[in-house]
Amino acid sequence: MSWFSNFSNSSIGNKVLVSLTGLFLSLFLVVHLAGNLQLLVDDGGAAFNSYSEVMSSNLLIKIVALGLYAAIIAHAVKGILIYVKNRRARGNIKYAVKTGSNSSWASRNMAFLGSLIFIFIAIHMAQFWFKFKFGYMENHPDLTHYDVVVTGFKQTWIVVFYVLAQIALGYHLLHGFQSAFQTLGVRKGKYTKLIQNIGVVFSIIVPLAFAVIPVLVYMDVYPLGAFTVIPGQPLEASH
Ligand code: HEM
Numbered sequence: 157m158s159w160f161s162n163f164s165n166s167s168i169g170n171k172v173l174v175s176l177t178g179l180f181l182s183l184f185l186v187v188h189l190a191g192n193l194q195l196l197v198d199d200g201g202a203a204f205n206s207y208s209e210v211m212s213s214n215l216l217i218k219i220v221a222l223g224l225y226a227a228i229i230a231h232a233v234k235g236i237l238i239y240v241k242n243r244r245a246r247g248n249i250k251y252a253v254k255t256g257s258n259s260s261w262a263s264r265n266m267a268f269l270g271s272l273i274f275i276f277i278a279i280h281m282a283q284f285w286f287k288f289k290f291g292y293m294e295n296h297p298d299l300t301h302y303d304v305v306v307t308g309f310k311q312t313w314i315v316v317f318y319v320l321a322q323i324a325l326g327y328h329l330l331h332g333f334q335s336a337f338q339t340l341g342v343r344k345g346k347y348t349k350l351i352q353n354i355g356v357v358f359s360i361i362v363p364l365a366f367a368v369i370p371v372l373v374y375m376d377v378y379p380l381g382a383f384t385v386i387p388g389q390p391l392e393a394s395h
Contacts, residue, residue: 167241170234175336177231182333184224185362192369198381201302208301212288232274239267262331269328276321283308309373318370322363329359 163169191211194203211217262269287293287304308314333355337343343351372379 167238170238170241171339174231174234174238175339177227177234178332178336180227181224181231182329182358182362184227185366189362189365193365193380195302195305195369196372196378196380198378201300201306204302204305205300208288212301228274228277232270235270236267260331262327263335266328266331269324272324273321273328276317276324279317280321283314306373309370312374315370315374319367322367325366326359326363329362330356333358 164173191204191207194207195201197203284301284305288301292304293299293301309318334343334352337347337351337355
C-alpha cells in the first residue's frame with residue numbers, strides 16, 4: 157500500500173479528509189446561497205434563470221460539480237467510518253463521560269445530523285437537479301428553472317421540510333466548522349476564539365438564509381425587488 161492510501165485509511169487520514177471536504181462543501185454553500193438569493197429578486201425570475209443557465213451550461217462549472225458530488229460522497233462515507241470506529245472504541249458504552257465543548261449535543265450527533273442532511277440533499281436533487289438534467293425541462297418547454305423552483309416552494313410540506321433540514325444543517329455546521337479547523341491544526345492560540353466565532357455566525361446565517369428563501373417564495377414576498385416585470389411592458393421600478 158502506498159503512503160497515501162495508508163494515510164487516507166488511517167483515523168487521522170479520515171478526519172483530515174472529512175475536514176477538507178467539509179470546508180469545500182461550506183464554500184459550495186456560500187456560492188449556492190448567493191445564486192439562490194436571486195429567487196428573491198422581484199423580476200419574474202429573470203436573474204435566477206440567467207444564473208441557472210450559466211450553472212447548467214458552463215464547462216468549468218460542470219467539472220467543479222463532479223468534484224462536489226465526489227466531496228459529498230467522501231464526506232459522508234468517511235464521516236460514517238469515523239462514527240463507527242468511535243462507537244467501537246467506546247465499546248458501545250453510551251457517552252459515559254462528557255468533556256466540555258467536545259461533548260455538545262451537536263458533536264455527539266454529527267452522524268445523525270449528517271444523515272438527515274444527506275437525505276435532504278437526495279430529495280432536493282431529485283426535486284430540481286434531476287429535473288434540470290434529465291429531460292423534464294425538454295418535456296415541459298413552457299417552463300423555466302425559476303417556474304420549477306417556485307412551484308416546488310408553493311407546497312407547504314416542502315417549505316416545512318426545507319426549514320427543518322436547515323436546522324439540522326445549522327447544528328451540523330456548528331460543530332463541524334470549528335472541528336475541521338481543529339483537525340487541520342489551525343484552531344489554536346489566538347485563532348481559537350476567532351474561528352469559534354466565525355463558525356457560530358456561519359452556522360446561523362447560512363442555514364437561516366437558506367430557510368428564509370422557500371418561506372418568502374411561499375408567501376409571495378420578493379424583498380430584493382428593485383424592478384417588477386409587467387408582461388408586454390418595459391421593466392418598471394417597484395416601491
Ligand atoms: C433555498 C434553498 C435552496 C434552493 C432554492 C436550492 C436550489 C437548487 C437548484 C435549483 C439546484 C439545481 C441546480 C442545477 O442543476 O442547475 C440545486 C442543486 C443542488 N443543491 Fe440546492 N438549493 C437550496 C439549498 C440547498 C442546500 C441547503 C444544500 C446542501 C445542504 C443544497 C445542495 C445542492 C446540491 C449538492 C446540488 C447539486 C449541485 C449541482 O449539480 O449544481 N441545496 N439546488
